[in-house]
Amino acid sequence: MTITSVRTDVAALARDVVKIYGRGETAVRALDGATLSIPAGRFTAVMGPSGSGKSTLMHAMAGLDTVDEGQVLIGDTDLGRLSERQRTLLRRDHVGFVFQSFNLVPTLTAAENIALPLTLAGRRADQAWIDEIVAMLGLGDRLRHRPAEMSGGQRQRVAVARALAARPRIVFADEPTGNLDSRAGEALLGFLRHAAHELGQTIVMVTHDANAAAYADQVAHFADGRVAGVTRNEEK
Ligand SMILES: Nc1ncnc2c1ncn2[C@@H]1O[C@H](COP(=O)(O)OP(=O)(O)OP(=O)(O)O)[C@@H](O)[C@H]1O
Ligand SMILES: [Mg+2]
Numbered sequence: 001m002t003i004t005s006v007r008t009d010v011a012a013l014a015r016d017v018v019k020i021y022g023r024g025e026t027a028v029r030a031l032d033g034a035t036l037s038i039p040a041g042r043f044t045a046v047m048g049p050s051g052s053g054k055s056t057l058m059h060a061m062a063g064l065d066t067v068d069e070g071q072v073l074i075g076d077t078d079l080g081r082l083s084e085r086q087r088t089l090l091r092r093d094h095v096g097f098v099f100q101s102f103n104l105v106p107t108l109t110a111a112e113n114i115a116l117p118l119t120l121a122g123r124r125a126d127q128a129w130i131d132e133i134v135a136m137l138g139l140g141d142r143l144r145h146r147p148a149e150m151s152g153g154q155r156q157r158v159a160v161a162r163a164l165a166a167r168p169r170i171v172f173a174d175e176p177t178g179n180l181d182s183r184a185g186e187a188l189l190g191f192l193r194h195a196a197h198e199l200g201q202t203i204v205m206v207t208h209d210a211n212a213a214a215y216a217d218q219v220a221h222f223a224d225g226r227v228a229g230v231t232r233n234e235e236k
Pocket of ligand 2: 100174
């Protein structure tokens with residue numbers, strides 16, 4: 001499906017979002033009025049304590065999950081007004097996601113996993129772009145391996161390559177450097193910043209690491225199910 005954007009400067013927006021898991025005594029208010037604006041073509045980091053709702057908001061903004069109150073927009077499309085099928089298509093065509101747990105397909109090789117979003121959408125791969133991602137992420141010698149034959153850090157990089165392969169309108173990455181040593185982490189962060197600044201790729205990254213967040217253009221700070229504040233980083 002196509003989506004339009006009048007406000008070209010905002011790639012995605014969450015407004016006063018409430019998300020409650022479970023009901024009754026065991027209900028958890030994972031999001032409690034979360035508001036976050038994601039500028040297009042920029043690199044946004046999301047920080048905050050464990051359990052503060054970061055993954056929940058990423059899933060909601062990516063259309064992976066619905067919300068109980070409030071609004072989520074990608075471009076000008078209000079996800080709450082879409083059917084489940086429409087949401088699936090919007091996700092397929094416009095959103096890349098790096099899961100905290102990677103979610104690679106175990107029976108596919110690294111190369112097949114990376115191309116999967118394009119395969120599913122019936123689109124031809126831009127091989128030059130995929131080659132560039134694979135080279136930047138240092139995955140060239142792992143393309144024929146299946147996830148079980150790769151290290152955690154390699155799997156994580158395959159998940160990042162897969163999220164970027166189709167050049168989606170927006171990429172969400174949940175702790176993409178969590179399993180990487182500092183050198184591989186810095187390479188990945190440099191690549192994400194490059195993708196935003198040189199290629200206009202909108203990127204949202206959850207991280208616990210202040211050094212990783214320093215690569216972003218802005219940092220949203222989560223607390224208790226909402227965004228407590230946003231700080232802008234100096235141009236580097
Ligand atoms: N499927 C679920 N069912 C019930 N509760 C959930 C579910 N997913 C998340 N929660 C709860 O919602 C709250 C927010 O979880 P979330 O995963 O968004 O936190 P997070 O900020 O991403 O934490 P972390 O940094 O540990 O990944 C937590 O209290 C969590 O236990
Ligand atoms: Mg999380």
